[in-house]
Amino acid sequence: MDEEGEMVKHSCSKLPNPAWVRIKHGKYKGDIAQVFNSDLPNDLVAVLVPLRDFPYPMSRGSRSLLDPSRLPNRDAVSNINHGDEVIGCKYKGERYYMGLLLHNFHHDHLERVVCPHINDIELHLRSGWDKSFLESTVVAFSMQFLHAGDWARIIKGDLSSEVGKVTSTDHTVGSATLDLNLSGH
Template sequence: EEEEEEEEIVNEQVAGSQRYRSRISNRYLSNNPFLDLEADDEDDQEDYEVDERAVSRHPVPAHVTNLPGPTHSLASTVDELANRFQRAGPSSLRARNSPPHLPIRPRMYLFHVYRSLTQFIAQNLENNGLHVIVSPWAPGQLYVVSDSPKTIYASMPHSHQISVIKWSRIPEEERASLESSQCTLPSPAWVRVKIGKYKDTVAYVFDEEQIDGFITTLVVPRDFPYPKPKGTVELVDKSRLLLDGSVSDIIREGEVVGWTFKGQYYYSGLLKKTFRRSSVVEVAIPHPDDIRFYRQSGWDPFRVS
């Protein structure tokens, strides 16, 4: 029952956001010089006049309020308590006697939000400790696991709660199917990125630890720590960074395997980058053209016999 009440609260909040958007739309219509709204005003005036005549034919008697004495006040209080008990019924009494703070099993909910804010809201919910899957099939859809939709709604920035269009609860069977599709990828493995700047890029999964729905990969950079023409796709040249003095080597088993520069990690010119598990799909056998830079990198895991 408590869960249903929380869901009803969220429904009212979402409905309030929709009414707010409707008022904004109506305000735009009222300021539109090409729309004639006087007809509606005349109809409203006619309805008002009819109602006024109807009221004048049926005068309303005056209401007289009697101040209760002490005895009357006590009796009224007792009667009110009795009425409340009868309305609540035995089920409410059992609820009060039930063990408090029973744990609620987390459920999965689908939230529809503005497309332009999908990534921002997803990141914010994750920062608040919620497990989020960004739908790879439809933009603006977030699958969120939580004890209630109220928790999800409250975890959003107040200024972005209006971006929620609607929400629904995901059945357990559908949730199991969705989560199974987000299973841990093998390492090493190849994946193809489905969204964002690296869309259609083939990346290499090289970290076995895949935590909170994220995977760590190596990709051919699209952004460079030195000037390059827009759209350039190539390995980062370490020799162009040595003059800066902030380059640090990454050493594994006594061997230099990469370097760091201004917070970024590079391995043989490849960029270490994290993606959401839901934004990639595994590639069993990548096309040679998709991995030519990996072969050129010269790092042992990418050498193809």
């Protein structure tokens, strides 16, 4: 029974990949990060987060993406490839994906964020890492501002480009019901 309890506890505490988390402790406290891998041992979770410490001169307190062209010893840089595409680099033991730092945090130091504010993920958006996840985050963030009576344009599917009036919304699942006029009906 202890085994089952431990398995249930682990399955409930495991973060989905991808997901957004807020860092609760340390240098990155308050920052929003993207879950990269939640299957690490010892309850560690690998996340992608904008840098706070840079391997080149930057103003104190800066938050930014890594600029590989500014690395002081270019010979010590190796690429991280996915197929033929370069998706990041390794430098002095650190891994950077599209300019975001890959960093491990204990699960207890992370708090799940379902729909972060767009300003909190600006650097993630600029990085372009996992574009489909970023796009779904932007849509979910935007959806919370839709209310009955608003006009909305469908952006995907068979009815893309159609415009309709919002009749209801369900922000818990990110959906809206539209009243459409299709060919006079």
